[in-house]
Amino acid sequence: MSNLEEKMSSVNLNAWFGQKQVLKDISMSIKAHTVTAIIGPSGCGKSTFIRTLNRMHELVPGARMSGQILLDGTDIYGNEVDPVRVRRRVGMVFQKPNPFPTMSIYDNVAAGLRLTGTKKGKNLDKVVRTSLEQATLWDEVKDDLKKPGTSISGGQQQRLCIARAIALQPEVILMDEPCSALDPIATAKIEELVVQLKENYTVVIVTHNMQQAGRVSDYTAFMYLGQLIEFGDTTTVFENPKSELTEKYITGKFG
Numbered sequence: 001m002s003n004l005e006e007k008m009s010s011v012n013l014n015a016w017f018g019q020k021q022v023l024k025d026i027s028m029s030i031k032a033h034t035v036t037a038i039i040g041p042s043g044c045g046k047s048t049f050i051r052t053l054n055r056m057h058e059l060v061p062g063a064r065m066s067g068q069i070l071l072d073g074t075d076i077y078g079n080e081v082d083p084v085r086v087r088r089r090v091g092m093v094f095q096k097p098n099p100f101p102t103m104s105i106y107d108n109v110a111a112g113l114r115l116t117g118t119k120k121g122k123n124l125d126k127v128v129r130t131s132l133e134q135a136t137l138w139d140e141v142k143d144d145l146k147k148p149g150t151s152i153s154g155g156q157q158q159r160l161c162i163a164r165a166i167a168l169q170p171e172v173i174l175m176d177e178p179c180s181a182l183d184p185i186a187t188a189k190i191e192e193l194v195v196q197l198k199e200n201y202t203v204v205i206v207t208h209n210m211q212q213a214g215r216v217s218d219y220t221a222f223m224y225l226g227q228l229i230e231f232g233d234t235t236t237v238f239e240n241p242k243s244e245l246t247e248k249y250i251t252g253k254f255g
Helices: 046-052 084-087 106-115 121-134 154-167 184-197 212-214 234-239 245-248
Strands: 004-015 020-031 035-038 065-071 089-092 172-176 204-208 219-224 227-233
Touching: 004 046, 004 184, 004 204, 020 065, 020 204, 020 219, 020 227, 035 046, 035 184, 035 212, 046 172, 046 204, 065 245, 084 089, 089 154, 089 204, 089 219, 106 121, 106 154, 154 172, 154 184, 184 204, 212 234, 219 234, 219 245, 227 245, 234 245
Parallel strands: 035 204, 035 219, 089 172, 172 204
Antiparallel strands: 004 020, 004 065, 219 227
């Protein structure tokens, strides 16, 4: 996999909330059309890291960062770069399913496109269907598109949120513990979906579940106390970690 093109990277990335430094000098490469898992104990900086990848970190009052985040070789924090455009190219799926409660299933998927005024009519129908198909949800909801997005199960709601992200045709999809609120059956469906998505997208997933990281990812980054302890292909990180700290975490001796 080492020959794959780099899609994103962090270069000497540091991040703070007020005076507290939460990321320390993180440099990491994310390959195109792969799944990269970010693992580590609670509070180690995983969620902050992926929020720097689409400029959501800066939306928190008192938050700041230094270093670079490159997308196709361009620093997304450059003066000329529009953060809204960055967030279209780098979509986000959150920990808890968050469909818009007042909108139908159809309108949830179409919401972002309507806001940007890019798709209308039959064209919009096509994008909604394609997005739901890619999120492996179409067959389950095709007869209920006018029902509220909150009327379906938690696992279906999370796939609806993934369809909503896909509809904007991002290049990268960030997922912040997307299965933590779901039961094992719904989790298995999301994991299958994550593996499928890398055909069309680059996926970065934060997970506290070692087994999940092992099942879905090509590369794994282990973070601890705001530092990147180890990064490499998932098989090597899990079976032959370089760091004793990584081995202790993966074998459940702490965390």
